[in-house]
Amino acid sequence: MRTDIVVRQARAEEAEEISALALRSKSHWGYDEEFLRACRDELTVTPEMCTSGTVRVAVQDTRILGYHRLAGSPAHGELSALFVDLEVIGHGIGGVLLEDALALATARGFRSLVLDADPGAELFYRRFGAVRLGESPSGSIPGRTLPRLRFDLTTGTTPSQRRAEDG
Template sequence: MRACEAELAVTAAAIAAGRVQVAERDGRVVGMAQIAPDGPAAELDKLFVEPDAMGGGAGRALFDWAVTAARHAGARTMTIDADPGAAAFYRRMGAMDDGMVPSGSIAGRMLPRLRMDM
């Protein structure tokens, strides 16, 4: 995770712009998502759920928020550069495989890219 620290940082500007959402359970943050809209395209910049909260609906709720927020920003598609362990989740949400891309943090690591048509 240290290698990805800069890439995974959430900025105050992204929060202020309404591009970040959190999921809570019993007053505790269990997940977060961030989108980066750019005209007709958007990127799911981040989506994380605490391991002990997986399977409880937080990931689905955050993904649904991301799709809705991206649509409201004018996007018709959303790309997702996924952790390999999370790609199956995005496929279940309706995203389709769209190749592989290099990791922005770890040299030589390739990530599945998925696309969600909205």
């Protein structure tokens, strides 16, 4: 894990910055402006979300590099968002955030986490141990489906250990 990155609770005043980061991150997959506009509401993070204890940000110095959001209540929850800013995609921030989300979910008593992944990000989650369950309809784009994935948090193995085992 990178030692210069701190993962902490989001603050209400960061909601707008986090929402803008999510849209920038989504554009990584080559989506056009019309697609991104259609996703805006679904990707908006509110000040209330930030103060609810469900949104955590990865920060380096004072810069927010990414965030994740957990939803639901034990025993089965959802990783409802995980986004990394465009400039740092591929630098390990997503892994830091995902490991934090899985550790936090486990500590809160979740036995599993599901998520609807962007099709381009499915392999990222699978490298950390997610299993594909099927598909789910997009919350933003009628007729579009997303890979539905699940993390089993009862194995006692961390995502880092699973990745090491897979070699």
